Amino acid sequence: MSDAFDVIIVGAGIAGSIAGYLLAKEGLDVLVIERGNFAGSKNMTGGRLYGHSLEKIIPDFAEEAPVERKITQEKISLMTEDSAVTIDFNAEVLGRHPQASYSVLRSTFDQWLAKKAEDAGAQIIPGIRVDNLIVKDGKVSGVIAGEDQIESKIVILADGVNSLLAQKMGMRDELKPDQVAVGVKEIIELPQNVINERFNLKNAQEGAAWLFAGMPSAGKVGGGFLYTNKASLSLGVVCALSGLDDSPVPIPQMLENFKEHRLIAPLIKDGKAVEYSAHLVPEGGLNMIPKLVAAGVLIVGDAAGFCINIGYAVRGMDLAVASAEAAAQAVLQAMKQQDYSESALSEYVRLLENSFVMKDLKLYSKFPHFMENSRIFNDYPQLVSNIMTRMFVVNGTENLALRKKIMQEVKKVGIMHVIKDGIKGAYAL
Known part of the structure; x- marks a missing residue:
């Protein structure tokens, strides 16, 4: 040397x-x-x-x-304790070279x-x-x-x-609690063919990336994630450090609750946990540089x-x-x-x-502050779940026009809250 x-x-x-x-x-x-x-x-x-x-x-x-798998599926779910509403985007363009992403x-x-x-x-x-x-x-x-x-x-x-x-x-x-989050993760082994079947993947080269908001972080700023690997899943929860001091649910329990959710449990059934880890994640964006x-x-x-x-x-x-x-x-x-x-x-x-580094950080500089809004992780997952329930449950009682059903649920959160949050979210993005 x-x-x-x-x-x-x-x-x-x-x-x-x-x-x-x-x-x-x-x-x-x-x-x-x-x-x-x-x-x-x-x-x-x-x-x-x-x-x-x-x-x-x-x-x-x-x-x-x-690399493990090329991501060809994007999923985002809003979750409550007993429901999930998911957006699923499956497209060839996601895996197109050279813009592809990988687990x-x-x-x-x-x-x-x-x-x-x-x-x-x-x-x-x-x-x-x-x-x-x-x-x-x-x-x-x-x-x-x-x-x-x-x-x-x-x-x-x-x-x-x-x-x-x-x-x-x-x-x-020194790092501030609102600048970082704690992430806890498990690697769960499953056979390739099982992963392919459960996530509707053609082969072991295709993969899915799935993000979750609401229930995984117990209503605190944060969320859940799931990535398909060749013969395993990366499953975890991230929660802002600032929200953990008054959270009734410690972050290890958040992960356990997440694993037991009706959406997640069938996906990891019979899987073997081979790694458990935790780490800090930078979350402050431009303001913590x-x-x-x-x-x-x-x-x-x-x-x-x-x-x-x-x-x-x-x-x-x-x-x-x-x-x-x-x-x-x-x-x-x-x-x-x-x-x-x-x-x-x-x-x-x-x-x-x-470069795109600072340009993107500046573009989304308002988003970390926007995400401090607790309604995003509590009221809105429940709002969407309630709307879906009223759309799809048929029980023979008097029906209402869809717009009225939606407005009844929106009023529970507060029309002005929804409008203001929507405007702030649009500006943050």
Whole structure:
């Protein structure tokens, strides 16, 4: 191992490995330090990758990467304790190259991506925790891991949502409860043919992505998710940290209740739980993004808060890839100029501003605040369920015109509430 490196990257997740891959390809001396025993060993993401940004870096990556299934079905459900109303979109366009998305198991996918970085020339050292950063004359000049100090010209922080290194550098504040959520997930093994039958999939290459609101998070800000893998399901619940302190249902119980729901239980019947995990999820959007650059250091991926949750789609991995690409480009330019100052590395911020990363984060900047409305997770799932009940239950009693049935249910929530929430939701999206 060299005594000094051009770049040290902390974290071998998607952002860290992509940055390492791109920089090593250009001949830089790159060290990637991973706290886990191997890349992906600590990653619990529950697991969908929108492939467009990775496709630009590794064309046709899905032909060699250990992806699980290509998503060809989108489902969204509003759930109460005893009902579910589901929107189902099944279309060939969802799986069309190069905009396809995939379910992934990060423990295997991250290992493949780290190997790509290693093959490009990066050195990857697992099982090491970085405790602090070396700072000389106001510039980050390496990392401190236990008793070892390893110097570098630039450090890239890709150490996840709870980046204590960024916090120690004063680049971001301590996480606030309304900025993050807790996700809890199970991997449930089922035979491929059973998954195909239960989700109406043609083969083991096709997959479904399913998001749920209402009952899964016990009426708190959050929801449920389900992704089909080749021979397993990723099933989980996410709940905002701010809602857990007064929730009568702890999040592990939320997952158990979710599994027992009349919609979910038949889908996981006879499945074997082979993994149970929990992790923090960035949920604050644009408002939680820290200072991204200082002299000698950049922040990428989840550590930078790059995640978008707009109810019908949850994105993080494609933003991680794009942020790592922008960081790599900024680092290469700084290397040519031999200038590692904050001003020089701010090219990273400029590149992000011109990419879909910041444009999308700005577009949906109001959505996290909109989602704090408790009616979204309590009143509206019940409202939709009640309307469906009145539409489809025939019991011989006096009938009403459909518009009157709907208005009777809307009045229970409050007409003005519905109108105002609709307008706010439209602006947030």
